[in-house]
Amino acid sequence: QVQLQESGPGLVKPSQTLSLTCTVSGGSISSGRYYWSWIRQHPGKGLEWIGYISYSGRTYYNPSLQSRVTISLDTSKNQFSLKLSSATAADTAVYYCARSGIVVVLFDYWGQGSLVTVSS
Amino acid sequence: EIVLMQSPGTLSLSPGERATLSCRASQSVNSNFLAWYQQKPGQAPRLLMYAASSRATGIPDRISGSGSGTDFTLTISRLEPEDFAVYYCQQYGSSPWTFGQGTKVEIK
Numbered sequence: 674q675v676q677l678q679e680s681g682p683g684l685v686k687p688s689q690t691l692s693l694t695c696t697v698s699g700g701s702i703s704s705g706r707y708y709w710s711w712i713r714q715h716p717g718k719g720l721e722w723i724g725y726i727s728y729s730g731r732t733y734y735n736p737s738l739q740s741r742v743t744i745s746l747d748t749s750k751n752q753f754s755l756k757l758s759s760a761t762a763a764d765t766a767v768y769y770c771a772r773s774g775i776v777v778v779l780f781d782y783w784g785q786g787s788l789v790t791v792s793s
Numbered sequence: 794e795i796v797l798m799q800s801p802g803t804l805s806l807s808p809g810e811r812a813t814l815s816c817r818a819s820q821s822v823n824s825n826f827l828a829w830y831q832q833k834p835g836q837a838p839r840l841l842m843y844a845a846s847s848r849a850t851g852i853p854d855r856i857s858g859s860g861s862g863t864d865f866t867l868t869i870s871r872l873e874p875e876d877f878a879v880y881y882c883q884q885y886g887s888s889p890w891t892f893g894q895g896t897k898v899e900i901k
Contacts, residue, residue, distance in 0.1 A: 720838065720881060720892040735889045736794075769837055778885045779828055781849075783837035 675699040677770050679787035685764075686793055691757040695770030695784055702751045703728050708773045710780065711744060711755045713766040721766075726753055727775065760791045795819055795884050797893035805901040812869040814896045816882035821862045823886030829858055829867045832895075833878045841880075842867065872898070 681693035695709070702709060710725040724734035726744045734742045743756040757764060767788050771780040796819040806812055816827065825845040830838035840849045842858040845865055855870045869876050877900050882893040 719894040720883075722890045722892070733888070737889075771837075777826060777843070778888075778890050779840060779843050780830075780838070780883075781840050783839075786837055 675772060675782045677772065677782055677784035679768060679770050679784045681787060681789070683788060683790060685760050685789060685791050687761055687791055689760055691755070691760045691764060691789055691791070693755045693768050693770075693787055693789070695753050695755075697751045697753075697772075702746065702753060703748050705729075706775060708775055708778065709744075709746070709753045710771045710773055710778075712769045712771055712780070712783075713764075714769070714786070715766045723755065723757075723768075725773070725778075762791050765789065765791045794889055795822065795887060795891050797882050797884060797891055799880075799882060799893035799896045801896060802894075803897045803899060805899050806872055807901045808872050808874055810872050812867075812872055812876070812898055814867040814880055814898075816860075816865040816867070816893050818863040818865075818884060822865075822884045825861050825865075826884060826886035827858075827860070827865045828883045828885060830881045830883065831876075831878045832881065838881060869898075 676698045678696045685691045705728050708725040711723040724744050726732045741758045746753045767786040769786045770784045772782040773780050798817045800815045827845045829842040832838040846858045857868050859866050879895045879897045881895050
């Protein structure tokens with residue numbers, strides 16, 4: 674059974690970089706069959722896909738966030754990470770990591786979510 | 794970007810009743826690549842349906858999906874206590890992949 678777990682600071686100051694890591698267990702992140710995504714949910718709102726990374730390190734980002742987002746991979750630790758620069762209060766959200774297929778981007782496994790608040 | 798609009802925002806029903814949730818896309822969804830997720834408080838979303846009408850593993854047959862093009866529907870034929878939750882549609886036919894804003898099914 675694949676499990677994903679987010680970790681990182683719950684509080685980030687405005688203008689700083691929001692950083693989160695997702696640790697994957699029960700399966701290898703190096704499998705060529707999946708994309709590894711970040712998705713966020715603003716308080717009481719819907720879901721927003723941020724971007725994904727493939728096993729080879731290829732990335733694709735939501736154009737609305739592309740200028741501030743970096744997703745990277747650490748296969749030795751079976752982890753992938755999110756960095757969102759120049760954070761503002763509008764980036765306050767629950768951040769989820771999730772797995773999808775590469776043929777169809779359906780999210781079948783999710784982490785439990787990590788609340789990040791951007792505030793001074 | 795395809796915008797998904799879900800209605801109603803909230804559905805107040807009793808256990809045993811039928812729930813009908815709508816998801817309308819701003820443009821046609823390629824290959825009817827439309828999915829539905831269920832989210833309960835404090836939990837991550839759970840995949841229910843894909844390709845508009847196919848159930849994910851372990852999803853009971855009282856939950857069904859239909860539709861094509863720009864109009865899609867999720868139907869729960871007889872609400873069980875565990876069905877009261879928020880439901881989101883997601884299109885995966887064209888990038889960026891987008892979600893609707895959700896429909897909350899609450900106990901009347």
